[in-house]
Amino acid sequence: MTNIVILTGAGISAESGLGTFRDEGGLWAQHRIEDVATPEGFAKDPQLVVNFYNERRKQSVAAEPNAAHHALARLESDLAGEVLVVTQNVDDLHERGGSQNVLHMHGALNSALCASCGHRWPAPLEMHVGETCPSCEAPAARPDIVWFGEIPHYMDQIEAAIARADVFAAIGTSGNVYPAAGFVQFARSTGAHTVELNLDPSETVSMFAETRFGPASQTVPLWVDDMLAK
Ligand code: APR
Numbered sequence: 001m002t003n004i005v006i007l008t009g010a011g012i013s014a015e016s017g018l019g020t021f022r023d024e025g026g027l028w029a030q031h032r033i034e035d036v037a038t039p040e041g042f043a044k045d046p047q048l049v050v051n052f053y054n055e056r057r058k059q060s061v062a063a064e065p066n067a068a069h070h071a072l073a074r075l076e077s078d079l080a081g082e083v084l085v086v087t088q089n090v091d092d093l094h095e096r097g098g099s100q101n102v103l104h105m106h107g108a109l110n111s112a113l114c115a116s117c118g119h120r121w122p123a124p125l126e127m128h129v130g131e132t133c134p135s136c137e138a139p140a141a142r143p144d145i146v147w148f149g150e151i152p153h154y155m156d157q158i159e160a161a162i163a164r165a166d167v168f169a170a171i172g173t174s175g176n177v178y179p180a181a182g183f184v185q186f187a188r189s190t191g192a193h194t195v196e197l198n199l200d201p202s203e204t205v206s207m208f209a210e211t212r213f214g215p216a217s218q219t220v221p222l223w224v225d226d227m228l229a230k
Contacts (some may be wrong), residue, residue: 012068
């Protein structure tokens with residue numbers, strides 16, 4: 001019985017055509033974080049922010065899961081043990097690739113949130129500023145995304161899962177953003193084997209007992225084969 005927690009970042013969706021944030025020409029080279037990924041930015045120019053997520057939602061809908069997403073779904077269905085995907089990504093490629101046990105700690109493009117009452121509902125492909133909440137009818141709909149300065153979701157669940165994990169893997173993340181970047185340190189402290197699968201070494205690469213470099217569509221299926229062969 002092996003329990004595995006897998007943290008994923010933008011790199012796992014790169015080969016599906018979705019941009020990463022900090023690679024050459026990435027999203028944070030095209031937009032200022034404070035303008036499109038903070039509550040202050042949304043208050044200042046809600047149309048700019050709604051447009052930014054509408055564009056990313058359309059790209060996400062048009063993208064297809066790649067071999068890495070499908071391999072993680074195979075691991076979840078074939079492993080004798082628990083497999084939890086904790087994703088920083090807001091696309092739904094893990095679910096469309098067949099994973100069922102997925103926690104979106106930074107929110108999701110396919111969900112809308114009422115800033116007034118906290119109600120969530122499936123987001124339309126294109127959201128508009130001042131859209132009313134289907135529950136409280138306040139004109140307070142916003143993208144259901146965790147912005148910088150806001151609290152990531154599911155932290156208690158994630159920490160409990162890491163505490164009982166035998167293996168902690170990080171895939172396609174640069175290790176720049178906390179609390180996600182700190183998970184590997186906690187995993188080591190609870191005795192899990194830690195492995196980084198990334199195109200380039202992340203900021204936290206030295207914390208991992210094992211590293212596998214290359215594109216996720218190649219490294220993840222091979223790693224899953226190894227996990228299932230144990
Ligand atoms: N295969 C594997 N890894 C890849 C690939 C690929 N094909 N392409 C890029 N990568 C790696 C890069 O080497 C980099 O380490 O993916 C990582 C992407 O890093 P970031 O762009 O910083 O994305 P991420 O780590 O997910 O960012 C974390 O920051 O801006 C916030 O909320 C946002 O969730 C995001 C968080």
